[in-house]
Amino acid sequence: MIKFPKPTVEQFLRTYVISNFAVSKDEKRIVFNTNLNGKMNLWAMDLPNTFPYLFAQKDQSSNFIKFDPEGRYVLTGYDNDGDENYQIYAVSNEGGEPQPLITGEPSEKYYFTHLSEDGNRIYYVTSKDNPNFLNTRVRNLADNSDEVINVGENGPTYLAGVSDKEDVFVYMRLLANTYIQLFVKEGDSLVSVTPNPEKIHVATSPVFVGEKDIYFTTNYDAEYNYVAKYNLESKKFEAVVNIDKESIEGLEYDKENNLLYFTTEKGVEDNLYRYDLSSGEVRKMETPVDVLEKLVVTKSGNLYILGRGATVPYNIYRSTDGKSWDLLTDNRVLGVDKEEMVEPDVVTYKSFDGMEIEALLFKAKPENDNGHTIFWPHGGPQASERKMFRAMFQSALNRGYTIFAPNFRGSTGYGSSFVKLVEQDWGHGPRLDCVAAIEWLFENGITDRDKLFLVGGSYGGYMALLLHGRHPEYFKAVVDIFGVSNLFTFVNSVPEHWKPMMERWVGDPERDKERFEKDSPITYLDSMVKPMLVIQGAKDPRVVKEESDQIVEKLKEKGRDVEYLVLDDEGHGFSKKENEIKVYNAMLEFLEKHQN
Numbered sequence: 001m002i003k004f005p006k007p008t009v010e011q012f013l014r015t016y017v018i019s020n021f022a023v024s025k026d027e028k029r030i031v032f033n034t035n036l037n038g039k040m041n042l043w044a045m046d047l048p049n050t051f052p053y054l055f056a057q058k059d060q061s062s063n064f065i066k067f068d069p070e071g072r073y074v075l076t077g078y079d080n081d082g083d084e085n086y087q088i089y090a091v092s093n094e095g096g097e098p099q100p101l102i103t104g105e106p107s108e109k110y111y112f113t114h115l116s117e118d119g120n121r122i123y124y125v126t127s128k129d130n131p132n133f134l135n136t137r138v139r140n141l142a143d144n145s146d147e148v149i150n151v152g153e154n155g156p157t158y159l160a161g162v163s164d165k166e167d168v169f170v171y172m173r174l175l176a177n178t179y180i181q182l183f184v185k186e187g188d189s190l191v192s193v194t195p196n197p198e199k200i201h202v203a204t205s206p207v208f209v210g211e212k213d214i215y216f217t218t219n220y221d222a223e224y225n226y227v228a229k230y231n232l233e234s235k236k237f238e239a240v241v242n243i244d245k246e247s248i249e250g251l252e253y254d255k256e257n258n259l260l261y262f263t264t265e266k267g268v269e270d271n272l273y274r275y276d277l278s279s280g281e282v283r284k285m286e287t288p289v290d291v292l293e294k295l296v297v298t299k300s301g302n303l304y305i306l307g308r309g310a311t312v313p314y315n316i317y318r319s320t321d322g323k324s325w326d327l328l329t330d331n332r333v334l335g336v337d338k339e340e341m342v343e344p345d346v347v348t349y350k351s352f353d354g355m356e357i358e359a360l361l362f363k364a365k366p367e368n369d370n371g372h373t374i375f376w377p378h379g380g381p382q383a384s385e386r387k388m389f390r391a392m393f394q395s396a397l398n399r400g401y402t403i404f405a406p407n408f409r410g411s412t413g414y415g416s417s418f419v420k421l422v423e424q425d426w427g428h429g430p431r432l433d434c435v436a437a438i439e440w441l442f443e444n445g446i447t448d449r450d451k452l453f454l455v456g457g458s459y460g461g462y463m464a465l466l467l468h469g470r471h472p473e474y475f476k477a478v479v480d481i482f483g484v485s486n487l488f489t490f491v492n493s494v495p496e497h498w499k500p501m502m503e504r505w506v507g508d509p510e511r512d513k514e515r516f517e518k519d520s521p522i523t524y525l526d527s528m529v530k531p532m533l534v535i536q537g538a539k540d541p542r543v544v545k546e547e548s549d550q551i552v553e554k555l556k557e558k559g560r561d562v563e564y565l566v567l568d569d570e571g572h573g574f575s576k577k578e579n580e581i582k583v584y585n586a587m588l589e590f591l592e593k594h595q596n
């Protein structure tokens with residue numbers, strides 16, 4: 001008999017990302033953004049044929065895809081090697097090379113927000129002339145005129161909704177991740193859709209229903225987001241539907257059938273619901289995925305989703321009856337069956353102050369187990385680790401590592417009070433939640449005291465550095481992927497439109513000097529004695545290279561064992577397949593080297 005060897009790391013990493021998709025008006029074509037040929041590009045399928053073909057090549061990440069309703073072009077946005085300065089391009093309906101449409105200086109951002117029903121007017125938000133608060137403009141393709149329709153003030157302001165007649169506009173002002181105001185623009189004034197915009201809450205995802213109602217999601221006076229409505233005539237706010245302990249995140253309206261579809265976030269999973277606006281009935285719908293990245297409801301009432309599960313990579317599915325789902329893409333792990341991968345256990349443990357923390361525990365299969373555990377604090381920090389396929393996780397599990405990922409305080413999916421706990425406390429409560437998790441792993445016999453590795457990216461990289469500096473005794477070796485090393489330099493180097501949110505998110509470097517020192521990993525160089533691998537994208541606009549440069553330089557000066565891997569053509573993540581393979585191979589080699 002022919003015997004095949006165990007899957008290689010590369011097999012897991014040869015799984016592709018699908019980051020976005022759009023469906024044409026006649027539902028004959030789907031365009032999606034994927035690194036199927038190694039770099040991010042737009043690919044298409046002409047249904048019912050599901051064999052994908054390259055639709056537009058630029059080898060860059062795209063942040064949106066929009067079909068012209070008249071079928072003349074497709075709009076998209078590209079940045080440059082991860083710098084997140086997205087600008088707007090047009091692609092011919094036949095596909096081809098994207099043409100610059102609404103672009104400017106390389107440092108400027110142009111975010112698409114809305115296309116008129118006739119496909120002639122493009123609404124967009126730009127950093128040009130207002131880098132902190134952003135302006136909204138409209139470009140008329142018929143005469144190439146371009147005008148400002150809103151000047152952002154007090155916080156980065158995005159156009160979030162436009163009525164069919166283009167006479168009512170809804171704007172979203174971000175004052176923090178946990179404080180988002182939603183306004184209707186009437187004349188020159190902004191009128192809040194919630195009763196008191198000064199009260200801290202979030203309000204997002206507006207959809208116009210009929211001429212007079214705007215439905216949206218909010219947690220106004222509540223822990224979890226619910227659906228509310230604002231009537232443009234009576235100016236009344238009304239709560240409409242909530243789901244117990246689930247946060248309603250996105251709304252899609254099916255006009256034909258008067259239905260609202262919404263996705264909810266519930267801890268480590270998402271759910272999909274249908275709300276009948278005529279009868280008030282709410283129905284939970286089965287989906288083939290654990291985490292929903294995008295939902296599209298077409299004019300005919302068909303549903304399309306992009307999602308993933310812990311052992312199933314990104315795929316696009318369609319449902320024509322709201323019950324069964326057709327798999328349109330067949331993105332799979334090269335030669336590895338779902339059963340050979342690891343589904344996580346959802347566990348809870350008590351933290352230092354008695355608070356319950358949920359976590360994902362991926363146990364290496366006994367035949368692979370190498371006895372070591374990777375402790376993974378997630379990024380964000382106002383995000384969470386969820387049941388979502390990560391090639392890096394499944395390849396490490398296959399190499400025998402157990403992985404533990406706690407949703408420490410500050411994570412999303414557990415109510416708004418819990419998310420706020422990380423604000424102005426980056427380094428105390430969440431760190432002690434991690435310490436409690438590590439002790440729990442030891443107490444429960446999951447991990448031996450001398451067999452723990454620490455790996456994290458972004459805020460998770462910050463937490464990895466801080467845990468290394470303050471609790472080095474726990475770890476054999478540490479991997480920091482674009483982590484924040486110094487809160488003083490971090491708050492001044494983030495993108496301009498994040499700066500208005502820094503005080504509430506992290507704090508003020510002068511007022512909170514003592515806390516910034518205490519919570520900056522760079523303060524603890526003396527105790528960072530374990531071997532380290534630091535990985536950084538040179539174009540990262542969120543956690544800039546200087547964050548990694550400074551800690552690597554200082555540790556090297558002290559003669560510490562530090563490896564530094566810089567990817568010149570990446571930003572805050574690894575979008576190019578060869579880079580991803582290089583990074584995770586380096587990481588697994590590093591961990592293997594330090595097992596003994």
Ligand SMILES: CC(=O)N[C@@H](C)C(=O)N[C@@H](C)C(=O)N[C@@H](C)C(=O)O
Nearest residue numbers: 177379380381458459460498501542
């Ligand atoms: C709305 C928005 O962009 N808010 C930002 C302040 C934010 O929360 N950004 C995070 C998603 C982020 O990029 N955090 C970094 C530090 C990370 O951990 O990935």
